[in-house]
Amino acid sequence: MQVTGKVVVVTGGANGIGRALCEAFHRAGAAKVVVVDLDHAAAEAVAASVGGAAFKCDVGQEKNICHVIEETEKMFGPIALFCSNAGIGGGFDPLSVNAGGTSDEPWARSWAIHVMAHVYAARHLIPRMKARGGGYFLNTISAAGLLSQVGSPAYSTTKHAAVGFAENLAISHKADGIKVSILCPQGVDTNMLRSIPKGPQSGDGDLTPEQVALDALAGIEQETFLILPHPQVLGYMRKKTENYDRWIAGMAKIQARMREGYGK
16 A cells, blocks of 8 residues: 555654654655654644644543544545554563562553554444445554563563454455554664663664664555564564474573573
C-alpha cells in the first residue's frame, strides 16, 4: 500500500518510533497524519510539525480508541492505515525471583496496551474497512513477541499475544482486502529502552527510530506481514524452533549472567 494521499493514525505518536512513523508518513505524502498519545501536548507538537492532528488517548480504554476513529473519519475521511504503536516497558526486573510477579497491575496494564489496544482498533475499524473494500493495520510489537524478553515476563507474554492476534487479524480478513503488518525490532534508541535495564535486546545494536520507521514504510509498501528492522531475528526464530530445549537453555544462561551482573 502507498500512503500517499491516505489518512493515517499513529498511536504512541508523540515520541520514539511513533514520532518517526508520523514524520515518515508525512514525507511519503499522507493526506493527514493523526498523532495519538497520552501526552497531548507532545502529540500536538508532532502534529504541528507534520501538518497533522492530535488526540489525547489512553489506548487501553476502548471508548478512547472508538473516539479517535469516529472523530478522525468525521473530520478527515476514511482511515486507510491504523498504526497501533503505543507500548510500555514496565515490569523489567532482572533480579526477579518469581516469573509470576507479586501483583496483577503490571500484567493488566501490559495486557491492555499491548493486546487489547490492537483488539479495540480492529473491533471498530474492521466494519468500516470491510464496507469500503479494505484497509491496513500496522501493529508495533517487538522481537520479544517472536523470541522472548529476559527479565520481563509480562512484556514478553503480552507481546507474544499481540503476534497471535495480528496473525488472526490477517487470516480472518485477507478476503476482505484488509492487510496487516507487524513491526518487530530489537533494541531501538527510545525513551522506553533507556528506562529499562540493559539486556540482550540491544545485543545486535540499537537502531534509531527513524531507521525503524523507514523499514516500516517499506514493509507497508510491499505489504509484508513480518517487518524485521533487525534481520538477524529471523535466524534466531529458526534456531528457537529447530531446538526449543537448546534455545531455553541458552536464554537461561543469559538470564543468569544478567542476574549476576545486576546483583553485584
